[in-house]
Amino acid sequence: MLVFAHRGSSGVAPENTLSAFSLALADKVDGIELDVQVIEGVAMVIHNNWLQGTTTGMGRLDQVSLDYCLTLDAGDGQKIPSLEQVLKLVAGQCLVNIEIKAHNAEEVVVAVAKKAVNEFGFKAEQLIISSFNLPALKRVGELAPEFPLGALTANIPLDYAAFAEQVQAKTIHLNRDFITPEFVDDSHKRGLKVYVYTVNYVEDIQLMLEMGVDGIFTDYPNRALDYLSSV
Numbered sequence: 001m002l003v004f005a006h007r008g009s010s011g012v013a014p015e016n017t018l019s020a021f022s023l024a025l026a027d028k029v030d031g032i033e034l035d036v037q038v039i040e041g042v043a044m045v046i047h048n049n050w051l052q053g054t055t056t057g058m059g060r061l062d063q064v065s066l067d068y069c070l071t072l073d074a075g076d077g078q079k080i081p082s083l084e085q086v087l088k089l090v091a092g093q094c095l096v097n098i099e100i101k102a103h104n105a106e107e108v109v110v111a112v113a114k115k116a117v118n119e120f121g122f123k124a125e126q127l128i129i130s131s132f133n134l135p136a137l138k139r140v141g142e143l144a145p146e147f148p149l150g151a152l153t154a155n156i157p158l159d160y161a162a163f164a165e166q167v168q169a170k171t172i173h174l175n176r177d178f179i180t181p182e183f184v185d186d187s188h189k190r191g192l193k194v195y196v197y198t199v200n201y202v203e204d205i206q207l208m209l210e211m212g213v214d215g216i217f218t219d220y221p222n223r224a225l226d227y228l229s230s231v
């Protein structure tokens, strides 16, 4: 079962910052997960499309300048990183799940992902692009079929195989609250791998392992890796 550091090692460092991703790398995670929003045409790593809560700034991302965003503190003196900065830091050392949060982010994300393959030491199969926005994923697949796609869903679609097949997704990413053994088994029969978010407690990690889940997103990768190495 793969362990992805959700927004980096966000249980112990400010989420979606270079320090959270550095800690995840030090923990030897299988992968990191991050969220992309677009600010003035640049793919930036931040979960919400507003600044308050995770930074010292205020305002919606479509109403603020990139220069302003770059002055802000995203926690412990960290800045909001660009996708390019994070991929340069990771440099092919682990998988990266790039979650597209923004509208119209497909082109800019694909351009940075291609650059990461050409210049930062990644193989295309290490860069999983996911989104709740299926049309956006479909567009990514058209622009760059080399990157694996992850279909994100907060619940179980009635026909989830069709749901994932629409965008040719390799993985389906499901909320922990909805996962069942039947869902995992049936997804596997249909050739889909199952990744689950957000799995922070040892009891849940154990449960995911028993169900045959293929990957988890966790705020505490250290905890998950310690548990997995002990069983």
Ligand code: G3P
Binding pocket: 006, 033, 035, 047, 099, 130, 152, 173, 197, 217
């Ligand atoms: O990618 C899985 C998970 O991160 C999706 O939910 O809100 O944490 O981005 P959220």
Ligand code: CA
Binding pocket: 033, 034, 035, 099
């Ligand atoms: Ca996410």
